[in-house]
Amino acid sequence: MVRCSNNLTGILNIVTFLLSIPILGGGIWLSNRASTDCEKFLEKPIIAIGVFLLVVSLAGFIGACFRVSWLLWVYLCVMFLLIVLLFCFTIFAFVVTNKGAGEVVSERGYKEYKLGDYSNWLQKRVNGDKNWRKIKSCLIDSNVCKSLVDGGEEDMKKFYSRHLSPIQSGCCKPPTECNFTYVSPTNWTKTNNLTANANGDCETWTNESLCFDCQSCKAGVLQNLKRDWKKVAVVNIIFLIFLVIVYSVGCCAFRNNREDNSYSGWKSHA
Structure with missing residues (x-):
């Protein structure tokens, strides 16, 4: 039996x-x-x-x-x-x-993220060109930044008060320390007085490709990955x-x- x-x-x-x-x-x-x-x-x-x-x-x-x-x-x-x-x-x-967490920005509704705050193992996963090309392709296909402007234009004060996801904060706008002039959520005017110690992402940002090659974008991906894991x-x-x-x-x-x-x-x- x-x-x-x-x-x-x-x-x-x-x-x-x-x-x-x-x-x-x-x-x-x-x-x-x-x-x-x-x-x-x-x-x-x-x-x-x-x-x-x-x-x-x-x-x-x-x-x-x-x-x-x-x-x-x-x-x-x-x-x-x-x-x-x-x-x-x-x-x-x-x-x-x-390891790793977002940094609160004064008078902003969103946080910003730095790649160096995360574990070395995670950093290596996104720093490789081959891996990052695949990740970036996924981010672009998902229209993660397009969603910021789908509701139409909004003024600077309203945008600064928005809650952005880690990826939106890191990939769709320049870091706050760049002091760029706001035009729209994905359109910023660069300043010409960047110091030698300025964040490298300030040079990487363009209104065409946004900040998808920035360190802040990689950090935003890792923050999302950390939360999911x-x-x-x-x-x-x-x-x-x-x-x-x-x-x-x-x-x-x-x-x-x-x-x-x-x-x-x-x-x-x-």
């Missing part, structure tokens, strides 16, 4: 199997419809996750419900490795996102607890399989 833990393991893996189908389908759909670098970047990880969940859930279901001990053993090994990797990634996410880390903790429970139930099912197989072997020799 199949024990309760075997049934529970089978049910949990059927649920995982059903979840893997829309994930895999979404990845395949994206691979056929992708037109931007951002979409192409996502398609392979999504397909890989979908295939992984599908294969592992099938192994767990067959191993538990049909008492195939070796398949259940493989399933438990994969689950153990997944738990270890997820635990390590969660710790890593908290460590690399521990914090959320992912919290979700990972909840998921880890779920995985440990599933793994424990799977271990009970594996023990049941071995006991049933031993009993069947003993009975056949009796």
